[in-house]
Amino acid sequence: MTDNVRRLDLRGQTLVASGFHAPVRGTIDWLEDALIAIDEDGLIVSVTRPGEAEYEMAKREAGRAGRLATLPAGTILLPGFVDLHIHAPQYAQLGRGLDVPLEVWLHRYTFPLEARYADTAFAGRVYRRLVDDLLANGTTTALYFATAHVEASNLLADICLERGQRALVGKVAMDDPAGCPDYYRDASPEASVESTRAVIGHIRAMPGNAKGRVLPVVTPRFIPACTDAALQGLGDLARDCGCRVQTHCSESDWAHGHVLARHGMTDAASLDRFGLLTAGGVLAHSNFLTADDMDLLVARKAAVAHCPVSNAYFAGSVFPLKAALEKGVRVGLGTDISGGPIATMLDAMRGAVMASRMLESGVDPDLPPEQRSSRAGARIDFRDAFHLATAGGGDALELPVGRFEPGCHFDALAIDCEAPQGGIRLWGTEAGDDLLQTILYTASRPNLARIWVGGAQVG
Numbered sequence: 094m095t096d097n098v099r100r101l102d103l104r105g106q107t108l109v110a111s112g113f114h115a116p117v118r119g120t121i122d123w124l125e126d127a128l129i130a131i132d133e134d135g136l137i138v139s140v141t142r143p144g145e146a147e148y149e150m151a152k153r154e155a156g157r158a159g160r161l162a163t164l165p166a167g168t169i170l171l172p173g174f175v176d177l178h179i180h181a182p183q184y185a186q187l188g189r190g191l192d193v194p195l196e197v198w199l200h201r202y203t204f205p206l207e208a209r210y211a212d213t214a215f216a217g218r219v220y221r222r223l224v225d226d227l228l229a230n231g232t233t234t235a236l237y238f239a240t241a242h243v244e245a246s247n248l249l250a251d252i253c254l255e256r257g258q259r260a261l262v263g264k265v266a267m268d269d270p271a272g273c274p275d276y277y278r279d280a281s282p283e284a285s286v287e288s289t290r291a292v293i294g295h296i297r298a299m300p301g302n303a304k305g306r307v308l309p310v311v312t313p314r315f316i317p318a319c320t321d322a323a324l325q326g327l328g329d330l331a332r333d334c335g336c337r338v339q340t341h342c343s344e345s346d347w348a349h350g351h352v353l354a355r356h357g358m359t360d361a362a363s364l365d366r367f368g369l370l371t372a373g374g375v376l377a378h379s380n381f382l383t384a385d386d387m388d389l390l391v392a393r394k395a396a397v398a399h400c401p402v403s404n405a406y407f408a409g410s411v412f413p414l415k416a417a418l419e420k421g422v423r424v425g426l427g428t429d430i431s432g433g434p435i436a437t438m439l440d441a442m443r444g445a446v447m448a449s450r451m452l453e454s455g456v457d458p459d460l461p462p463e464q465r466s467s468r469a470g471a472r473i474d475f476r477d478a479f480h481l482a483t484a485g486g487g488d489a490l491e492l493p494v495g496r497f498e499p500g501c502h503f504d505a506l507a508i509d510c511e512a513p514q515g516g517i518r519l520w521g522t523e524a525g526d527d528l529l530q531t532i533l534y535t536a537s538r539p540n541l542a543r544i545w546v547g548g549a550q551v552g
């Protein structure tokens with residue numbers, strides 16, 4: 094890296110860099126030696142390419158003012174990744190317990206673990222490690238489920254702000270004695286609402302958070318864990334507080350079947366009755382959405398967090414991603430820690446491509462190819478996956494992140510394609526989309542040389 098870049102803080106600087114972004118799904122935009130001007134708040138002011146009238150003049154002026162930073166050859170700039178679904182407390186069981194169904198996993202492993210976050214010392218230890226690891230893996234924005242505890246949820250928000258991660262944090266609401274254990278649930282529907290309100294108040298009042306780097310989210314765990322009174326109270330709270338909503342939707346046959354049996358309608362339809370399908374809101378998984386559900390999500394501008402790796406363990410099906418995209422549903426990608434035993438969005442992208450390929454081809458080798466699947470055209474490729482993990486996640490959350498455009502936060506990764514410990518090996522023939530494909534499929538943590546959120550280097 095040049096001396097200039099060693100200063101690390103790109104606020105108020107103009108960066109000369111080459112890299113990729115995917116503002117429009119399916120198309121990769123290559124920026125070669127682009128000038129990215131960033132203001133003191135870390136927002137992109139302009140992106141100028143060689144050949145444009147102002148390019149040489151802007152470069153000269155930034156240089157004269159000592160505000161020109163340059164990335165070294167071999168470094169590729171990408172937008173930071175947006176993880177649209179992650180359970181922060183479950184980092185402490187990453188890679189465990191995935192050999193049982195969702196409903197068993199929740200009661201045998203997950204609720205006992207999450208109950209331990211009554212201990213804020215334990216919570217602090219896990220959350221600091223998690224946020225640092227996610228930043229190092231390129232996750233510059235994360236949409237978090239915390240636990241049912243107010244103090245530990247507040248602490249997660251504090252840690253995200255302290256470490257510089259853009260984050261949305263939800264205190265988990267779960268009050269139904271029929272779906273939650275006695276040792277880990279809100280005492281009543283009113284307690285679900287009031288404790289959620291307390292965390293919203295804490296996050297909005299955090300010193301240093303005036304610009305909303307960390308945002309609160311109303312977070313009913315899922316319908317099987319919540320009473321109707323809590324769901325209604327949380328929908329009202331989201332409306333009154335102007336908060337985004339996140340929850341799980343139609344994840345597995347069991348979860349989907351529970352809602353059909355209890356409410357006589359799908360998750361999406363039922364959540365909508367309670368005011369829980371909202372613009373900027375996110376439904377995790379949503380594997381069993383009907384065509385009508387998809388129309389409803391489009392009408393409400395609510396998004397799906399597609400979690401391909403976790404779905405392989407718990408869903409028993411593959412999310413019909415392409416069908417949802419073609420209907421206009423907003424979609425981003427999630428790791429779903431720890432339903433997904435991965436802490437990097439690179440694996441979420443790889444998983445999304447792989448799952449879509451299997452959905453398209455079918456998987457039963459005893460069937461002839463033409464009978465193996467009824468999902469022709471279901472595949473996506475690395476271009477779509479890259480869009481979903483960056484700009485798509487930003488669009489889902491209605492946040493200006495995930496693309497290099499004026500008005501967007503400069504949340505970005507410098508990929509060192511020559512890091513000896515990293516997975517990328519280039520042979521001099523890779524260029525254009527091929528180079529991006531190589532990076533996305535082979536990069537590992539040592540390749541992520543620098544991470545910026547809002548123009549400031551983090552991690």
Ligand SMILES: Nc1nc2[nH]cnc2c(=O)[nH]1
Pocket residue numbers: 180195199203314315341344403407429432
């Ligand atoms: N994958 C997943 N699904 C859920 N449904 C309700 N809670 C959870 C959870 O923690 N993880």
